[in-house]
Amino acid sequence: MKRSMLFTAVAIATMSANTQAQEAPSYENWVGGFAQYYAPDSDKPEPLGYLDDGKTLGGELGFRFDPNWGIRFELSRIFLDMVGPNRPGFGDDGVMLGADAMYFLDNEAAYFFGGLREQSIEDNYRMMSYGVGKHWEVSENVRVITELAGYRDFGQAYNEYSAKLGLAYIFGQTSSAPVRKDSDNDGVYDAVDRCPASPAGTVVDATGCSVDMDKDGVLNSVDQCPNTPAGAKVSANGCEIKDADNDGVLDINDSCPNTPAGTEVNAKGCAVDLDKDSDGVLDSKDKCLDTPMTDKVDADGCSVLVEKEVSIAIDVLFANNSSKIENPDSQEFVEFVEFMNRYGNTIAVIEGHTSSVGRAEYNQFLSQKRADAVKQMLITKYGLDGTRLQAQGFGETQLKDPANTAEAHKINRRIEIKVSTKVKTKAAR
Known part of the structure; x- marks a missing residue:
């Protein structure tokens, strides 16, 4: 029953291929033969699970509807080894029939496919x-087929894999079939590219030749200011x-454009001499214009530097009776x-303070x-250097708010970090 359904699907796909072939020009239809390394699921067949890796020999027939889409039909014979003490013989074989939809990337970089397989082994x-695969061009009518595939069983969730190497003969090409090569990667196929050696990154028109987007007479390939008014x-x-x-x-060389x-x-x-x-120093002698x-x-007309002391202080709040940092x-x-x-030469003093709640010693x-x-x-x-940090506790000796309230206690539970240094800064006139 399953096989009859697959044959029906193949027949419908073939009729569709013939219909589309009549409506549009052909693109590299092919017939080919191949060999595969085949890795079956080690659990097959249940309950013995004795199948091991093997090979397949088969043929395929493919049809291209346009530069990107096509279909393919396969028929192959599978030859598998056996392993385990319960194997019924030294090998097993079967037949696999399949159909795939195929999507070809631009410039024939590769193709992806997906479809159905009907397999008969026990x-x-x-x-x-x-x-995923690729057709490697050997001559006008010959391609080498390379392919990696995976298979997922609908009924028992088996997973199997294969690697294909084959040879294909191309037929059905027409004079209207496009040549899909783009030697200079400018997005225009060589068949219609009037400038097939455009430099990389060049903006081209439909003929593959460089354009002058801002119409200043300089082609974009050499135009360093492509948006000139x-x-x-x-x-x-x-x-x-x-x-x-x-x-x-000229402005491009003018350091004083106004x-x-x-x-x-x-x-x-x-x-x-202005x-x-x-700043009172003529430009001819001014080293800082x-x-x-x-x-x-x-x-020399340069800013005078003087030393100035700078400092920073921050507060850290804690929960009652806790040394866990909340922020x-x-x-x-x-x-x-x-x-x-x-300021890498500074040393910071980290001062710990508490509220007046509790004993002073604690x-x-x-x-x-x-x-x-x-x-x-x-x-x-x-990641601070510990040698630049000093920690000192003051208990409740330096309260910020002496009131006996929850808010005052919260303010008094704190860390103050104090650090200062001298830096050079510009003197004012």
């Missing part, structure tokens, strides 16, 4: 087939030629670590434990 098995005068590389301040120096009209300029388009940044107006400068991912920790990494112990917890977290989570 028993009949109906399976789904799937896989219409009508603009351009150089050989397609970039607009402008002199916005009319100082005689020079006032009539100003004498140098080769870089900047005024001669003080562009108004863009000094901010707020900066004090030296004789280890806080942005304050991130900013603190960034500060420490920026609070001193808890505050030290909290400070140690923060130090360890900064080492393990954020």
Whole structure:
């Protein structure tokens, strides 16, 4: 019954192939023979499960409807070895009949397929087939077939695999069949490509030749400014030629593109012996031409640096009677670590504090434990050098809020991290 259903499906597919072949030109129809390495499911046949790897010999017939889609029919003879103490002989064989739908990638890179197989080995098995392959061109009418396939039994969930090597003869080609080669990978097949050696990345038209998208007279393949405004005068590389301040120096070479009209300029388009940044040093002697107006400068026109002390402090909150850090991912920790990494010669003091609830001796112990917890977290989570961190507990000796309220106690349960250093900064005028 199963085999008759598969033969019916094959017959319908063949009629469909003939119908489509009449409606559209043929694309590399083929007939071929092949050999396969075949790996059956080791549980077959039940209950003995004695089948081992073997081979198949067969033939196939394929039809292409267009450059991407086709169908294929297979008939093969299977020869399998046997293993195990219950094997009935030294080998077993059978027949497998199949049909697949095939999808060919552009440029014949490969094809994917899926379909049905009817297999007869001791028993009949109906399976789904799937896989990938490639037809390698040997000559105009000869192809080498390579293929890897898998099979899934619909009834008993068997999984089997095969590797195919075959030879195919191409027939049915017509003069309207397209040549699917694209030597320069520009998206235009060689059959219609008037410029078959276009450089990689070139934008081409329907004939495969480079286009001039911004219509500046420079082809896109050499145009470094592909969006030049219409009508603009351009150089050989397609970039607009402008002199916005009319100082005689083109903008592409002008370091001072807004020079006032009539100003004498140098080769870089900047005024001669002017003080562009108004720092009191003429441009001809100014080694820092863009000094901010707020900066004090030296004789070379560069900002004067002075030392300034900077510091950072953060708070860490804890639950009552706990040294567990509630917010280890806080942005304050991130900013603190960034500060420490920026100023590598600093040492931070981690101060632990508690509320006034409980005995003072215990609070001193808890505050030290909290400070140690923060130090360890900064080492393990954020990678800080432990030699740059000091932990010290102060208990309830430095309350921020002396009130005997829940809010005050929450504020007093904290960690303060203090660090300071001196850095160089720009002096103001």
